[in-house]
Amino acid sequence: MYTQNFNLKNYNTFGINVFAAQFAQANNLNTLQQIVADNKNQNNKLLILGGGSNILFTQNYNGLVIKNNLLGINIVQQDADFVYLQAHAGEPWHNFVMYCVSHAYGGLENLALIPGSVGAAPMQNIGAYGTEIKDTFYQLTALEISTNTLHTFSNTDCQFGYRQSIFKQQLKNKFIVTSVTFKLTKHNHNYNTSYGAIYTELQQLKSTTPNLQNIAQAVINIRNSKLPNPAQIGNAGSFFKNPTVPNSIYQQLQTQFSGIVGYAQNNNQTKIAAGWLIEQCGFKGAQKGNAGCHAKQALVLVNLGGATGAEIVQLSNNIIHAVQQKFGITLEPEVNII
Numbered sequence: 505m506y507t508q509n510f511n512l513k514n515y516n517t518f519g520i521n522v523f524a525a526q527f528a529q530a531n532n533l534n535t536l537q538q539i540v541a542d543n544k545n546q547n548n549k550l551l552i553l554g555g556g557s558n559i560l561f562t563q564n565y566n567g568l569v570i571k572n573n574l575l576g577i578n579i580v581q582q583d584a585d586f587v588y589l590q591a592h593a594g595e596p597w598h599n600f601v602m603y604c605v606s607h608a609y610g611g612l613e614n615l616a617l618i619p620g621s622v623g624a625a626p627m628q629n630i631g632a633y634g635t636e637i638k639d640t641f642y643q644l645t646a647l648e649i650s651t652n653t654l655h656t657f658s659n660t661d662c663q664f665g666y667r668q669s670i671f672k673q674q675l676k677n678k679f680i681v682t683s684v685t686f687k688l689t690k691h692n693h694n695y696n697t698s699y700g701a702i703y704t705e706l707q708q709l710k711s712t713t714p715n716l717q718n719i720a721q722a723v724i725n726i727r728n729s730k731l732p733n734p735a736q737i738g739n740a741g742s743f744f745k746n747p748t749v750p751n752s753i754y755q756q757l758q759t760q761f762s763g764i765v766g767y768a769q770n771n772n773q774t775k776i777a778a779g780w781l782i783e784q785c786g787f788k789g790a791q792k793g794n795a796g797c798h799a800k801q802a803l804v805l806v807n808l809g810g811a812t813g814a815e816i817v818q819l820s821n822n823i824i825h826a827v828q829q830k831f832g833i834t835l836e837p838e839v840n841i842i
């Protein structure tokens with residue numbers, strides 16, 4: 505069940521060449537519980553891995569890495585209007601979204617083509633094109649590592665925020681998500697086509713009436729045109745979160761920087777496009793050693809070939825420093841740096 509000194513290069517989308525002291529794959533809940541029990545006896549540190557698309561390894565992992573392969577999608581409940589669909593944590597996220605689209609279950613179509621696993625999606629409340637999983641999330645089950653028992657978390661329990669949940673805060677590294685249930689519409693879908701280029705893309709697809717299929721396809725087309733494919737160039741999507749500032753600060757920034765891009769939020773806050781800030785500091789397309797800032801999207805840091813995690817971190821630190829100096833804003837990484 506265990507492999508020693510396991511190469512993780514193909515298990516993280518940055519393609520960083522690091523090793524795990526121990527590696528195990530869990531294909532079912534019993535195996536996962538057995539691994540957690542064995543590990544407790546060994547007093548090893550533990551990292552749970554999905555698709556490795558939101559992780560940056562900066563060194564070898566001196567502990568146990570568990571690859572979550574729990575598979576399966578099933579209906580747990582339904583009524584006239586909604587279906588409660590449970591997906592096990594190892595299901596690839598995009599496949600799950602397309603399963604929903606093909607079964608005419610509405611709510612996740614704007615989240616097509618996000619890499620990674622279902623189990624990791626609640627970690628940072630994944631979001632794109634005006635939708636976040638918190639909008640359709642019903643509940644999850646997770647294994648508490650210290651007691652090896654299953655617990656259920658409701659939407660409120662997860663304390664979702666922008667790229668945030670309780671599992672990145674108080675409960676960090678304490679639970680392994682085993683399944684997630686979404687409450688999806690069976691008809692009267694709430695199509696969200698107002699965000700970004702979706703509407704324009706739908707017109708290009710000659711789809712005047714939105715439906716689940718053409719919205720997912722529009723999102724796929726837009727993402728393919730903008731974001732580097734990790735199979736071709738190592739990356740973990742947006743490296744930084746978009747910073748949120750009080751409206752008063754945003755207004756001051758607007759007087760100094762007329763092109764600044766911001767989106768009004770609740771509570772008198774504005775979310776600023778981090779990509780624009782980074783671009784203004786001259787990093788778009790920049791290279792530092794084997795690390796780079798993507799030429800089409802400054803928010804995405806890339807492995808140009810053979811980069812170490814430390815090189816990527818160095819570039820990210822340079823960016824944080826430059827943005828701080830120019831705008832007085834401190835960027836926070838979205839990627840989990842290990």
Ligand SMILES: Cc1cc2nc3c(=O)[nH]c(=O)nc-3n(C[C@H](O)[C@H](O)[C@H](O)COP(=O)(O)OP(=O)(O)OC[C@H]3O[C@@H](n4cnc5c(N)ncnc54)[C@H](O)[C@@H]3O)c2cc1C
Binds near residue numbers: 620
């Ligand atoms: C090209 C590209 C585009 C992206 N676009 C987006 C986007 O639009 N929106 C967005 O929100 N994100 C985006 N991401 C980031 C990433 O795809 C998501 O965060 C995804 O949910 C990560 O899933 P994963 O399985 O790869 O997680 P991993 O990278 O394997 O893990 C991420 C974190 O979650 C933990 N974790 C993983 N699985 C579990 C589990 N079962 N239980 C408990 N903890 C777990 C890990 O320990 C780690 O801390 C993008 C990434 C790439 C490469």
